[in-house]
Amino acid sequence: MPTKKLSLEALARVEGEGSLELFLHDGKVETARLRIFEPPRFFEAFLRGRAAAEVPDIVARICGICPVAYQMSAVHALEHGLGVVVDGPLRLLRRLLYCGEWIESHVLHIVLLHAPDFLGYPDAIAISRDHRAEVERGLALKRAGNEIVRLLGGREIHPINVRVGGFYRLPSPAELSALRARLERAREEAVALLRWVATFPMPEYQRDYEFIALRHPSEYPMNEGQIASSRGLSLAPEEFDTAFEERHLPHSTALYCSLRERGSYLVGPLARYNLNFDRLPPSIQAHAREAGLGAACHNPFQSILVRSVEVLFACEEALRLLSLYEPPEAPALPLPRVAGEGHAATEAPRGLLYHRYRFDAEGTIEQARIVPPTSQNQASIEEDLRLLAESLLALPEESLRARCEQAIRNYDPCISCSTHFLRLRIHGR
Secondary structure (H helix, E strand, O other): OOOOOOOOOOOOOOEOOOEEEEEEEOOEEEEEEEEOOOOOOOHHHHHOOOEHHHHHHHHHHHOOOOHHHHHHHHHHHHHHHHOOOOOHHHHHHHHHHHHHHHHHHHHHHHHHHHHHHHHOOOOHHHHHHHOHHHHHHHHHHHHHHHHHHHHHHOOOOOOOOEEOOEEOOOOOHHHHHHHHHHHHHHHHHHHHHHHHHOOOOOOOOOOOOOEEEEEOOOOOOOOOOEEEEOOOOEEOHHHHHHHEEEEOOOOOOOOEEEEOOOEOOEOOHHHHHHHHHHHOOHHHHHHHHHOOOOOOOOOHHHHHHHHHHHHHHHHHHHHHHHHHOOOOOOOEOOOOOOOEEEEEEEEEOOEEEEEEEEEOOOOEEEEEEEEOHHHHHHHHHHHHHHHHHHHOOOOOHHHHHHHHHHHHHOOOOEHHHHOOOOEEEEEEO
């Protein structure tokens, strides 16, 4: 069989750069390699020797779209090492802040990055010509999420108001009142978004993933919970290394994370939804069913629909949190001066995010470890592409390329985060 190469110089509508190589033999896809060639960013290394108080502001710069996830994982891990529990109104505000990030990140992905794939447009500019109202509504909804992040985080990009023990500044009653009025409108915009996405044509494709997500006794998970899987795993964040391992493969600058002796797994909205559908409020469950989802979903192309459900949930949850909020006595708890090691996992928009820090009694970081969602999903992305591409080899090259790109965007990969996409080459022999 002659060698066949299909090249696409850059994958659009994802964060970061990389390439995909498909290796064919006798008309079958033997291997799919997601090559991430962005240079490592060394955040873990340059955190060493810095004060623990600096960590939340530094890790926020890992990602401009999901900085809250990195801040929340960091402060929870450092507080775990200090033996400090942030509860009550401060915990409520942190969950509210996370709601803002879920809204703005998910809506950006749904409306501007992924919807064009389903509706046959090359980009968001093109889709806006025929779906102007939907795009404008999406941008308005994203602004509502940004407003939450700005109010609680101090600014929309790389927020600076989060600290170990709480916040530097608390919002005023007037600011929260204005936010409530904006979120009432956002909830209606989120319902409309979900109904629009429910009309998208969905490719038929099923995978029996091992889903990994946090599981909380009473909440749909964001900041806290046990690490759980659809195949019986249940462990605390500090037990992460007993079940997971990272390894380097020559074709990628990002580390691959896998389950020991079990291989690949899936994190993200699809995993959260499958493991925590019963934690969604009845109203959100009803909207999900109206959109065509059940209590379980194994089609990765429907992840855009699940993200839309999570946007609606985040709007309702934010309103619920605002109704419960009572100002705390202080914006932050006092912190002891002790040495320690802390672990935490939270649910970034793209999935489980694990942090570990060891620090001395002066609060100086001695060791840092960050495992982002995209590096955990990398093996599953490759498996999806191998199976999907093999079923689509009869398509014209442009159609095959488009479907592979769409499958990659199912994960909303943040490649820049994972390097601590798409040139496509097909090799046949």
